[in-house]
Structures are given as structure tokens and as C-alpha cells.
Amino acid sequence: MTANSKTLKVALLGAGNVGSQVARILLDDADALAARTGARLELVGIAVRNVDAPREVELPRELFTTDASALVRGADIVIELMGGLEPARTLILEAIEHGAAVVTGNKALLAVDGPTLYEKADAAGVQLSFEAAVAGAIPILRPINDSLAGDKITRIMGIVNGTTNYILDAMDSTGAQFADALADATRLGYAEADPTADIEGHDAAAKGAILASLAFHTRFALEDVDCQGITEVTAADIAAAKDAGYVIKLLAIAEKLEAANSDGAITSGVSVRVHPTLIPREHPLGAVRGAFNAVFVEAESAGELMFYGRGAGGSPTASAVMGDVVSAARRMVLGGPGRTESTIEVLPVLPIEAVTTQYYIGIDAADQPGVLAKISALFAQNGVSIETMRQTVHSEGNGHDGPGSAELRIVTHRASEAALAATVEAIKGLDIINSVTSVLRVEGV
Template identity: 60%
Template sequence: MSVRIALLGCGVVGSAVAKRLIEHSDELTERVGDRLELVGVAVRDVSKPRPESGVPAELFTDDAEELVTRADVVVELMGGIEPARTLLLKAIEHGASVVTANKALLGEDGPSLYAAAAEANVDFSFEAAVAGAIPLIRPLRISLAGDDVHRVMGIVNGTTNFILDKMDRTGADFADVLAEAQELGYAEADPTADVEGYDARAKAAILASLAFHTRVSSAEVYCEGITAITADDIRAARKAGLVIKLLAICERVTDEEGSAAISARVHPALLPRSHPLASVREAFNAVFVETQLAGELMFYGRGAGGEPTASAVLGDLVQAARNRLVGRAGPGELAYAAFPIQTIGAAYTAYFIRLRVKDRPGVLAAVSNVFAAQGVSIESMRQNKDRTDPELASLHLVTHRAQEGALAGTVKQLQDLDEVDSVDSVMRVEGL
């Protein structure tokens, strides 16, 4: 008797998982209580050699639909929406537990998969879908199940953190650092999913759903990438004692009627350099979880890469195999709260605004009047000579927390003000 494992995909992560299953078979058997038998690996091209995986050639197949029907646990590492969704539903229909790292699929259509797994009484696990090797999903699902999560905020995309960190340390432009990231393998040839924030958005949807027991899809997460961040933004942030990070922020808030709601957003944000997330370097990830009883928790580690991600996959795989041996399934979806999802216009945060103004008396008063008219309070203001035009001044402002809609009205009025030459940058500030 053994627990039969089917692997869908044999890329960097899939190869690392297969290699571990084969080379550490005896040790994994001891941990599970029965042997984990790799019965097949589905790939597009069975003729392509994959020596790094250590998988015997006869185990490769291009018939993924047949493979999932003869496994006890199916590990999906193909990525994308289809055929992954169809294959996982078929696996569940045939009684297999599922382990996946597919954040795009979970962000778009997780509920249908959760429901199918619950009906079939099988495990549906996805630790590797968010933050790679960092144990984050299991603490939210299990360790904090008796606590109330108030906020989840963190860096969940290594590519964008590498780019912003390098821009901050060197002063280089976005395009130059992106090219370097691609050369080093930190960014894909088409980096859109990372630099536009789509990858982080899918992860934010998963985290918000788990933390607040509410179904949140990727489409409901506000998303803004880092492509508009300039060296001037980085320089201005540094002068203000701040650093720019792409953050995923999910929090339980009170709406205008006084009822609880969920805010889920991904965007560049400024952090004080004293904030723990400000010191997260290179392609590392880190996530803060704030709860009622446990207080602040921080999870930190490698958020991507073949072996780190394989570690999370194998953790889910071992647990799913153990559960099958005792005839039970682990925790499933809890979406009982069904909180409404707040739009970005209702969000409250502080802001950093960089603008160029006419260098003459009365300008600061005119600018301050615009903020006052919109009910936005200024926390600090710094004025310097403009580097390119002696008749202009560079004005940097940090506001107190304000509603997004009020800030948008403020920016519009500033753009129409005669004393303002240009509004160059508006960014949210967290952690003050």
C-alpha cells in the first residue's frame, strides 16, 4: 500500500518536488506513515529530457486527464487558469486531494474549487501560492483560527521588491533595474504580472479571503503597479526618511454606515525607514499579521524560487497524505462572514505628494487652502529649490490619514491652481 502522487508540471518547482520525492523517499515514508509513490508527471513534451528532476522517463505523460484519475494526491504546478482548473476539478471528482501553488487560479475562482473539495471530503491545500517557502497560509487557517485578524500587510512579490530595493540603494531608473532583474532571473522576459501588481493582487485576494472569512476575488482587489515609480520619487522619499515598497494590504475596516467591511489593495507605498518592512531587501518577502489576541506577527523569508516553493508544496503534500491515511480532510474554506468589499475611494491612509510650484510669496498659503477645503490635514511640508528651473520650487507634503476620495479632489484642485506648475507624484504612506 502507498499514497499515489501525480505531479502536473515539471518546471523549476516541479523538478524540485519530484527530486525530493525520489531522493528522500525513505525519510518521507517515516514522516507520513506510508510510502509516497510518484505515479506520473504530466508535461507538454514527453520527449524533452529533464535530468534535473531525477524522474524515470517512463513516468512522464502528456495525458494529464488520465493521470489525475489514478492518484490519491494531485500536485498542480502548471500555473494559469486552464487546463489547471478543469484538471483539479476532475482530480477532486475522482477522490484525490489537491496541492497547488496556483495563485492566479485561486484568486480568480478559488470558491468553486473549495466547494468541490468540501463536497468530496478531500484536502485542498495551497501554502505555496503566497510567499513561497514562508509558512503563512497554515497559520491563518489553523494557528490563528481562534483569534480575530485585523490586518495583513506585506511584501509578497520578490521581483518588485528587488527592483525597488535596487533603485533605492543605487538611484538607478526603473527601466535599468528591470533589465538587470531580467538578466539575473528575478524577472520574466514579460514582467507584466509582477511589475503591474497582478501577481501580488492574486495573493492579496487569497490572504483577505482567509484572514476575514470572506470570499474576495482578484477583481475586487485594487491594483497599482510600480512602472510609474521614478528615480525622483525614490530620491524624494529618501530625503523624507521613507522608502517605497509594493505592498499588499488587507484589513477589516468600518464603512460609512458603521458596519464592518474589507479593504484589499495592492500599490506602491512609502514606509518609514524604521519600519521592519523597510529593511526587506532583494527578492525576499515579509508579511505582517495584526490580530486581537496575538498582536503583531511577522513572517519573513524567500518568497519565490524552485526549492523554497517546493518546500511549501511538500509540506502540504505530507499533510494531505497523512490525512488520507487516517481518513479525514484538513480545514476547508470558511466564508461565513461575507463582509462587503470596500472600494478604493473609501480607503483611509496618509499620502506623500510631490509637486512643483511657483517660487513666490503666497504659494504655500494657496496650497494649504486647497487641502483645508477638502478636509485633508497636512502633517509636514518641505520646500526646496527646483533642480531644473530657478523660478520654481519643489514642494513635498505628507498628510494625515484621509479618505482616498478627498485626496483625489485635493489633487484635482492643485492641478488647476495657478501657483502650481505640476503635481509630479502622489503616493500612499503606511506605518506612520
């Protein structure tokens, strides 16, 4: 078959930073793409809300349309880069119904309604691809789906949001407070005008659900992810972590665990969570700086693998989109069933209380005899073992009545979330405790 013997019509939904770069590649690299796929990829239209809106990439005006539905119905491959839940969901379902392969970077939609889209694509026998939905240019979804298909993944830990990594890295390297680091990220364009989805962890949670679905062959949605953002992380937390040899990162973590159910039987399940985490500075994830992303995979046979690169931006993300487009086009030329994700198991979602890890606790206590003994006793009573304890005494009252205060920084051995929560509540009840200032998890030790 020659590269010119078949033409596939490509519809593009959205012409923002990523969409414009995808359109440029389809137009400028048409011959090279035809040689790689065995078919001409003809960009037949670009659906936008406003045809006359200014764009970074100059594209033929005749390609633009506001009738996305008509464009979808006449396409062989539909690339959805509009974002949001609607009309993206309706248009993707319409494309699937008409037998088109779909490529999307819509992490929010996949996290909320991915299982429905996967089922529809499977039933129609069409390919649904979404490499660009997680970690921008980093090829992570295809390696999980293909290269590691014969292995058993046990855990994934990912820095999958560049905004929060930039903020935490700035706090670590300059000592800045959270608000100042966020303002700097906004000024440089790393943070949106409304950064809520990033700093509250929702963006990372959406990506965590996608990673977990592929890694553990079970369909997870956003509601299955326990989520905590970085707004409560203070410069004091960052400094204390650095002093102990750690760096704080917002991690999306998915891991297979065994836990006891209500009748005491042991069952396998998956915990999917997003939260600020202390990582040893020498860990590969600890060295990820600025707005970069990285995904750390642990598998039974392959061992530890690290995927690193730019997690956002028009050109890097367009690279991931085009990888999916080429894959879909090759399948259409050569034949074969469409692919979405590989669903083999149906593992239950485990609550975060089933997680066992190490913890970092910051405590502001009265500086008086017996304080350490009382705190240590509560840890022991709840089955939580202390690995290290650091104490800094403030000679002043630190804003509290009575004598000076002591700042305690405790790192535990591995313990269950439930045991740690019970310990913290018991400590808060002591009259010698001014406040529990921080509770953060520790991973990668």
C-alpha cells in the same frame, strides 16, 4: 499502523523548476516521508507537454506522460504546478470529482476562480491546499488558517513579489531609474522576459486575494483587489522618500474597516489593495531587501507578527508544496474531512475610497509668493491635514516659462481616499501648479 501499511498514489502536473524539485523530494526522501505520514507516497506519473524537454533535475523518463487526465483519475493526491488557468482548472476539478486531495501553487487560478474550487472541494470532502501560492517558502497560509484561527486578524501587509522588491530596493540603494533597475532584474533572472504581471502589480494582487480570503474568512477574487503597479515610481520619489525617512515598497494590503453605506449605516467590510507604499525605514517591512518576501500580520490578541523568507525559487517553493502534501497524506491515513479555507463570514468588499491612511504628494509649482498658502488652503478645505512639507526651489525655469519652480513634498495626516482625491484634483486646477508628480500612500507609521 506502520509506514509501509498504506500506499498513496501521487500525480504531479508540471515539471518546471518547482515541479522537478517536488519530484526529486518524493523519490529521494520516500522513506522519510513515509515515516512522517504513515503511508508510502508513490509518484505514479508526471504530466508534461513535452516528454523530451530538457530539465534541471534528472528524473526517470518512464514517469513522464502527456495524458494528464488519465494520471489524475488514478491518483490519491494531485499536485498541480502547471500554472495558468487552463488546463489546470479542468484537471483540478477532475481530481476533486474523483476524490483526490489537491495541492496547488497556482495563485492566478486561485485568485480568479478560487471560490469555485473551494466550494467543489468542500462538497466533495477533499482537501485543497495552496501554501505555495503565496510567498514561496514562507509558511504564512497555514499559520493564518491554524495558528491564528482563534484570534481576529485586523490587517495584513505583505511584500509578496520578489521582482518588484528587487527593483525598488535597487532604486533605493543605487539611485537607479526604474528602467535601469528592471533591466538589471531581468539580467539576473529575477524578472521574466515579459514582466507585466509583476511590475503592474497583478501577481501581488492575486496573492493579496488569497491572503484576504483566509484572514477574513470571506472568499475574495482578483476582481476585488484594487491594483496599482510600480511603473510610475521615479528615482526622485525614491530619493524624496529616503530623505524623509521612508522606503518605497509594493505592498499587498488587506484590512478590516468600518464604513458608512448608502443609507448612512455603519457596516464592516474588507479593503484589499496593491500599490507602491511609503514605509518607515525602521518598520520591519522596510528592511526587506532584494528579492525576499515578507508578510506583516496584525491581530487583536497576538499583536504584530512578521513572516520573512525567500518568495520564489524551485527548492524553497517545493518546500511549501511538500508541507501541503504531507498534511494531505496524514489526513488520508488518520481520516477526517478535507480542508480548504475557513469560511465563516461573508464580508463585503470595500472600495479604496473607504480607506483612511496617510499620503505623500509631490508637486511641481511656480516659485512665487503665496503658493504655499494657496495649496495649504485647498488641503484644509477638503479636510486633509498636512503633517510635513518640504520645499526645494529650482532657480532655473525647469522647462517651464516664467520664473523658477518649487518642488514640494507633502506628507499628510490620516485622511480618506476620497478626501485626498478631491484635494489633488483641486490642486491641479491652480494656475500656479505645473504638475502633481506623485501621489503615494504611507503605511506603518
